[in-house]
Amino acid sequence: MTPLQPRGATEDHPLVRIAAVTIAAIFIALFLVLPLVVVFSQALAGGWSAALAAIRDYDALQAIRLTLIVAAIAVPLNAIFGISAAWAITKFDFPGKSLLTTLIDLPFSVSPVISGLVYMLIFGMQGWLGPWLRDHDIRIVFALPGIVMATIFVTFPFVARELIPLMSDQGREEEEAAVSLGASGWSTFRRVTLPNIKWGLLYGVLLCNARAMGEFGAVSVVSGHIRGLTNTMPLQVEVLYNDYQYVGAFAVASLLALLALVTLILKTFLEWRYADEIAAVHRH
Numbered sequence: 001m002t003p004l005q006p007r008g009a010t011e012d013h014p015l016v017r018i019a020a021v022t023i024a025a026i027f028i029a030l031f032l033v034l035p036l037v038v039v040f041s042q043a044l045a046g047g048w049s050a051a052l053a054a055i056r057d058y059d060a061l062q063a064i065r066l067t068l069i070v071a072a073i074a075v076p077l078n079a080i081f082g083i084s085a086a087w088a089i090t091k092f093d094f095p096g097k098s099l100l101t102t103l104i105d106l107p108f109s110v111s112p113v114i115s116g117l118v119y120m121l122i123f124g125m126q127g128w129l130g131p132w133l134r135d136h137d138i139r140i141v142f143a144l145p146g147i148v149m150a151t152i153f154v155t156f157p158f159v160a161r162e163l164i165p166l167m168s169d170q171g172r173e174e175e176e177a178a179v180s181l182g183a184s185g186w187s188t189f190r191r192v193t194l195p196n197i198k199w200g201l202l203y204g205v206l207l208c209n210a211r212a213m214g215e216f217g218a219v220s221v222v223s224g225h226i227r228g229l230t231n232t233m234p235l236q237v238e239v240l241y242n243d244y245q246y247v248g249a250f251a252v253a254s255l256l257a258l259l260a261l262v263t264l265i266l267k268t269f270l271e272w273r274y275a276d277e278i279a280a281v282h283r284h
Contacts, residue, residue: 039257042250054240054248055255062228063236063252069144070219070232071212074151078208079201082159087193090167091175104161107154115153116221119146142224147232150218155208162204163197170196203267210263214256 043051054060088094089101107115121127123140133140140146174196178188194201216234223230231239233256240249 036257036261039250040254042246043254045250046247050247051251051254054245054251057248059228059231059239060236060248060252063231063233064255066144066147066229066231067213067233070148070151071209073148074155074212075205075209077152078156078212079159079205081156082161082163082204082208083197083201085160086163086167086197087189089164090170091172101164104157104164107157112150112154112215112217113221116150116218119150119153119218119222141222142226142230144230146222147219147230150222151212151215154215154218155211158208158211159201159204162200162207166197166200167193199270202270206263206267210260213259 055064085100085104089097120141122129123133123146124130125134129140140149174192175188178192179185183191213232214234215232216238219232220235220238223232223235225231225235225239227239233252237249237253237256240246240252
């Protein structure tokens with residue numbers, strides 16, 4: 001009796017493939033395409049001039065500026081942390097390694113609002129360090145430092161989580177060979193490790209940047225919602241919407257969505273343009 005052979009993915013019944021594709025298409029249409037269409041259509045409900053005027057408003061421009069500044073600070077710091085953490089976890093054995101791996105995932109399981117409250121309890125006026133900060137005229141919460149810290153907390157897993165499995169698959173052989181040939185630690189990282197992880201690092205940075213610009217919960221707690229000073233783009237959308245300025249709210253939201261789409265397009269372009277190199281890295 002001939003043993004049954006497992007059916008390959010391409011041998012599934014056509015109805016199964018049609019059902020799977022249909023379900024995926026429906027979900028994408030309902031939860032991705034439709035919301036984006038609504039955002040852009042509402043932003044242009046009053047015409048291009050009204051949408052541009054809303055974006056050119058002083059508070060909106062300040063929110064855009066603050067969002068870009070926060071991302072410009074948080075993303076490089078998270079990239080440094082992600083590379084360091086992935087390097088330590090995949091290339092060395094040390095006590096507490098499993099604990100470090102677990103802590104990296106902490107922001108995925110903790111509500112961003114909770115993380116914002118923690119910063120308030122530490123750096124707020126009634127917090128542990130509040131009186132000392134007040135006496136030394138140092139502002140953390142309701143200012144740029146608090147917003148940056150909250151953003152870093154909610155986004156720091158992205159780069160590390162992209163690099164850890166990649167570097168684990170690559171192993172330690174190339175680095176050990178380079179060290180045995182007399183290369184320094186920095187030279188080994190620059191000439192051996194970095195070329196092997198550059199695509200994973202870029203993906204992590206793109207995802208981290210998108211999340212940093214769109215973060216709402218943690219930033220909402222530590223910002224104080226000071227118009228023109230501590231409102232980022234997501235907070236500005238909320239403020240405008242609550243003030244019944246729907247065109248302005250959706251205009252800023254459309255700009256935020258546009259930035260996210262640019263990130264997605266850039267990622268897709270890189271995957272298409274350098275597909276062979278990326279595949280070679282993952283086969284390593």
